[in-house]
Amino acid sequence: MTNYLPLSLLPGFLRYSEKAMSSRLSQHLHFYSILVTEQYGFRKGISTESAAFRLTDIVFNSVYQKIHVGGIFCDMPQAFGCVNLEILLAKLHSYGTRGVYENWFRSYLAKRRQFLSKKPNRTQNFFCDWGTLKHGIPQGSILGPLFVNYI
Numbered sequence: 395m396t397n398y399l400p401l402s403l404l405p406g407f408l409r410y411s412e413k414a415m416s417s418r419l420s421q422h423l424h425f426y427s428i429l430v431t432e433q434y435g436f437r438k439g440i441s442t443e444s445a446a447f448r449l450t451d452i453v454f455n456s457v458y459q460k461i462h463v464g465g466i467f468c469d470m471p472q473a474f475g476c477v478n479l480e481i482l483l484a485k486l487h488s489y490g491t492r493g494v495y496e497n498w499f500r501s502y503l504a505k506r507r508q509f510l511s512k513k514p515n516r517t518q519n520f521f522c523d524w525g526t527l528k529h530g531i532p533q534g535s536i537l538g539p540l541f542v543n544y545i
Contacts, residue, residue, distance in 0.1 A: 404535060412536040415498065419491070419540060428489050435543045473542045475530040479503050482531070482541060506532065 404412070420438070423429050429437070434445035449465075456463045470476070486499055506527045531541045 404532070409536065412502075415495070415502075416536050416540055418495070419537075422490065426490065433543065436539050474533040474538055477531050477541060478529050479527075479531075502537070503531065 424437075434440050434442060434448075453463050483496075483500055483503065487496060491499060507524050531538050
């Protein structure tokens with residue numbers, strides 16, 4: 395059971411609302427230069443290919459200058475489930491998300507409930523009890539990657 399990640403199934407209306415908020419938040423982060431230049435994921439016009447090119451360029455230049463190069467690469471498969479919601483909301487507030495927008499994000503993230511459904515074979519269903527998320531953001535949502543990568 396621990397190998398299964400919960401996915402967020404959202405109604406159509408909320409998907410449109412999410413898309414609008416994602417667009418506004420991205421514009422806000424870009425306009426106020428909140429993002430660091432090393433943030434490559436989920437940004438318009440910047441891809442993982444840009445990140446790979448930048449890394450390769452740094453390594454080759456360092457080797458050419460006879461500078462030792464080392465790297466630490468981390469895979470965070472549970473990144474969505476590790477986000478502390480209060481810290482995320484505090485960061486959004488510090489980035490200038492206030493009023494109606496802050497309330498919308500708080501409502502979107504707070505007191506989310508989920509359950510895990512697995513069908514081990516054709517004759518039986520398996521359902522876990524509903525639980526309230528204390529941390530983590532909805533995986534499968536439009537805002538999820540934005541929160542994990544930007545915040």
